[in-house]
Amino acid sequence: MTSERDVSGPQRPIGLAVVGAGYWGPNLVRNFAGSPHFRLNWLCDIDKSRAVRVLGPYSTVAATDDLDVVLADEQVDAIAIATPAGTHLDLALAAMRAGKHVLIEKPLAATYADGLRLVEEADRAGLVLMCDHTFCYTPAVRKIRELVHSGEIGDLHFFDSVRINLGLVQPDIDVLWDLAPHDISILESILPPGVEPLSVAAHGADPIGTGRSCVAFVTLQLTGGAIAHFHVNWLSPTKVRTTMIGGSKRALLWDDLNRMQRVTIFDRGVDLMPAQHAGAEDREKAFVSYRTGDLVSPAISEREALASVVEEFADCIRTGRPSLTDGRSGLRVLDILEAASRSMALQGTPVPLRESQRGQTGQPAPSALELAGQGSTA
Amino acid sequence: MTSERDVSGPQRPIGLAVVGAGYWGPNLVRNFAGSPHFRLNWLCDIDKSRAVRVLGPYSTVAATDDLDVVLADEQVDAIAIATPAGTHLDLALAAMRAGKHVLIEKPLAATYADGLRLVEEADRAGLVLMCDHTFCYTPAVRKIRELVHSGEIGDLHFFDSVRINLGLVQPDIDVLWDLAPHDISILESILPPGVEPLSVAAHGADPIGTGRSCVAFVTLQLTGGAIAHFHVNWLSPTKVRTTMIGGSKRALLWDDLNRMQRVTIFDRGVDLMPAQHAGAEDREKAFVSYRTGDLVSPAISEREALASVVEEFADCIRTGRPSLTDGRSGLRVLDILEAASRSMALQGTPVPLRESQRGQTGQPAPSALELAGQGSTA
Amino acid sequence: MTSERDVSGPQRPIGLAVVGAGYWGPNLVRNFAGSPHFRLNWLCDIDKSRAVRVLGPYSTVAATDDLDVVLADEQVDAIAIATPAGTHLDLALAAMRAGKHVLIEKPLAATYADGLRLVEEADRAGLVLMCDHTFCYTPAVRKIRELVHSGEIGDLHFFDSVRINLGLVQPDIDVLWDLAPHDISILESILPPGVEPLSVAAHGADPIGTGRSCVAFVTLQLTGGAIAHFHVNWLSPTKVRTTMIGGSKRALLWDDLNRMQRVTIFDRGVDLMPAQHAGAEDREKAFVSYRTGDLVSPAISEREALASVVEEFADCIRTGRPSLTDGRSGLRVLDILEAASRSMALQGTPVPLRESQRGQTGQPAPSALELAGQGSTA
């Protein structure tokens, strides 16, 4: 059993294979190779020459196109998968059935149903299933999560994210499935307990005729009257990576391209006075006051997020604890993606979410019928 | 008759009264006072002391709180109205019935129906009715209009505008009616012939409990598969004023807060090759190509837009031609605002537009009933 | 006597005339007209039509080209001069001889000797002589002054200012005399007690052949080993207005074109540990440590600086106290300008300053001969 192998202590590195030598694979190779927690044994790709090229002429890591050999290798404790989403289910199931822990590039799977099968398999086998939602491990998102969870921001009012650039038009997925997983997983990771997405509306456009949306706007209604919104876009001439979060006490801006000042906290906002304090006659104006205080940008380290992903994966394998971005969290991301796709097909009509209880109650999830019913009254 | 007075030639300045000495009125006073085309006779406000304060101790312009006196003044040829939207109908009707040309601060009126009454009255009386959609007269928007109309941008793909800041929560209107008129009128003014908004979806949030939306996202479907989107927000800690326009040939970014480089044209984009040029096997990839060319920021003058509004108003009075932002254009803005409000009440369900023919056909606009029917099936 | 007229209390406004209706005059007119402390009686210019044009068709302020009439007017208590520097001496002397308080656009005079005559005349006559070093009255500079004087920045290490843009090539003065007065007066106003400029070196270039420097770099040695540097430039394609101040505790950046974040305080810097704390062997590395803490941008009001100049002038007239930018401070600016000019003529050889004692001792200033002697050994 895998978990027994883990007991051997932190001294023995975890044997690892990377599957997929395409866009993201080389980053996994570099970071696993740089980690003292892992021994990188294999780089596997259906095109072996691509794996050889990625490793370069000076590497002792083995390249292969034979996944069976990798899965049969007893030295391999874990698999990191960086292949197209459509292949995640089969690859990850095979890996888990061979007793390997699994890290999967986002999104967890091509559908919510596939993702659910992976989560259930991991539960059954007692293996770590982690989704590589890399952005959740950036020092910026960790800082934001801390600021939101500690109450420094106050109640969440709005979350607005812009992730646009001249992007690669993907052959298999639209811009929503390509870019929004980042924003959804970030939102998921920073939401305080008790606040959750309730429904999704999405609008897309395919003005250049690729057969899939290249521009999309996604709106989520959250508990408590808050709103979240993402703009994802492959056709933007400039690259923008900003997330603005408004709260009852403070607001913050994360500009991921501003290295000198990635996260800025603003003591600025609009406050409502309780009605009894407002004068009778001039109530409407007295009602509202404005804070325009200082701005603070906390010092944030510049650690590569993927190195933290690798470390989290190691720690979860060693300890058995669920990761910040475990399978279940990957599943909530898929829920929102699927609902957004459905809304887009319905010209933007809001669609309620399956996963809105976030496991905080023992109640069974509402059936599709119940959801539809909620939808009509939402 | 007013039009006969106008014949007296460009030498005699047009007599003018400004009504409303609140937020915007002082700007009108300053610009009309600085124009050789006008003789500013009155500043009228229900609070005369406010009018006196705005004029200051060295002015020869008369202050009053008596509109009747102003309207009875034969020296006054035109009225500029800068009062709350709810008062526009009565004030403008009174002015036109007294034979005065009218310039009205945006929005034209509080409702589409009110706006229509003003347009019809202006037509009947042969008077100039102009809406002060100031942004349409900025050198930047004029340049953008020229770039779009001349075909330099190619077919319109998307229009994305962000107009957010820590704004004054208005006592009578929500953020949509406060800020979106700017974006809608800008969109209206730059759209090329044959492209028009078809339907609107809007999502709002009132997280601080003011009783009206403080954050709103508006999406418009345009003819030809293009999409327009506005983000308007009173709760943003930072001020952003950007509009991005993507086209088949070029894209452009207007950053109104970047004085050194307000408008930037990007020779960047995604192109689709005609299917026959793509190889049979690798069709999906060959299909798409990317342009990543130079960026150009045209020199743009720094003229105050309101000075151009004043000049346009004078010219329309002198010549009788409709202004760039005449009553009818103000009406189209009201149509979109009302549809957006309705969509917001319907949780974002898209609502079709009345004015989508933009006067290009003689067909009657659909009735409210027809609209409601379309709404439920959209 | 002027001072007796002042006793009449704050109720009676101070009678004022503006002299000079060129580039800066209209700003003085607007601000004095907007101040409750002043009654603006005259705008005087050698070209009366220019004064008429500046006032516009609705003003009750009198235009004239006859300074004698203005100076003879008993209603006029004070004169604000915005004419070329070469005329300051004669105009200000005439005004003071007529018993008027004087505000002079920077620089105080065309030469140090002229400036000294003005200071002496003001002392003799008991009149307010104030120099309109406008930037010293911006909320940003006031905040910076407070931060430096309160010790929050620690000991001053360096002051680096960049003031460049495509500027008007002046017919009578070079870029040094045109732009550096701003930087010098700002430096003067923020320097803490005990720190002062000791010598100046300046390098200029006239690459387009105008007969005067269009680009200049000025370096000041300050007491305590600190250094100040200004880059002033009429040929820069972009406008830059930044001042960076490094101190032993904190550093700050003032970016005057960044409205959202004009002043930023950085808890960043290099610290030296006392030698005894450093290990014997690894002394060189242990010696130095780095702070990379948070960044704070204090909320700063957006008040127009010239309105504060006007208020300060009124208050100094009412109370008799010297202004923040009194004649003596204007004189120190002239001292540095003249030394910089001399250094430029000497290809950048450093030139010591006359005024380096800043009035803190009763010692006579060194003679020109002594200065020359110091120069050769500096």
Added chain:
Amino acid sequence: MTSERDVSGPQRPIGLAVVGAGYWGPNLVRNFAGSPHFRLNWLCDIDKSRAVRVLGPYSTVAATDDLDVVLADEQVDAIAIATPAGTHLDLALAAMRAGKHVLIEKPLAATYADGLRLVEEADRAGLVLMCDHTFCYTPAVRKIRELVHSGEIGDLHFFDSVRINLGLVQPDIDVLWDLAPHDISILESILPPGVEPLSVAAHGADPIGTGRSCVAFVTLQLTGGAIAHFHVNWLSPTKVRTTMIGGSKRALLWDDLNRMQRVTIFDRGVDLMPAQHAGAEDREKAFVSYRTGDLVSPAISEREALASVVEEFADCIRTGRPSLTDGRSGLRVLDILEAASRSMALQGTPVPLRESQRGQTGQPAPSALELAGQGSTA
């Protein structure tokens, strides 16, 4: 003989050893390992464990602390040196005496005299001696060089570079020798034929008491009245990397931290009309006119500069041609650095340059005595 080995054709990679596994060495290792032109055989460091650490656990490259073994290795054709400047002379001489081509991290050597010995040795031995002035190989500098050399900028008017950040205080060199080599080599590489530095003035400050300058300002007089200026600073709280170049036809700004728009060309500037075209009376004003045209930012590739350094090194070894940053160019950089240091010791008095003829005449360089004489009259 080395040159004979080179004849073996492009097929056989060039055997290479990197010496120095400190700050820069790992970058050399990564780039040489990634180049098809080289076979990376050794990483040598006096601390072998550091070399082992840099290579990591998966590398087949050999680590050593024995330079003699490396130099005796017949497979090694070339050496890349990334050690402190004080060791460059001995290491490079040893390498060249062993018949190896040499690439040296900037600066070429610790003194001009040392650098000259290296250049002479390389000439004598017929080996490639190249200085790793990396910035000269960035796409941005190559583009700028092309723009200047092609005449698009016109005559050079000024060059102003700011290279500041919270930097590591070096144990052996001051900020001038640490950072200015970048700016000097960039200036050298873009200067058009016939324009060269004539003299240098430098001002430094050591406000924190490290025993060496931490802030420095360097001014160069160039032929034709142009001026160059560098600000280098280890104490700046923010990182700035800008170079502005003004010319008679256009100006350009290189902002190396602005990924979206590194190089911007401005059709902005000040023009002088020939005197005969200016009217007699208003000559001073008519003299000058202003261009304020468009701004263009050319598309520039994002290739890593060090990869181009590696390629240039390979090509020079293969063909025997001198590199863009050959030993002689490294020598000119040392000349300016030494003159700047001398000027700094003289409180900023300008110092003439040895290398100002740039090999364009056969005249002997002025002797030190002549230089001192010029210095006193400059």
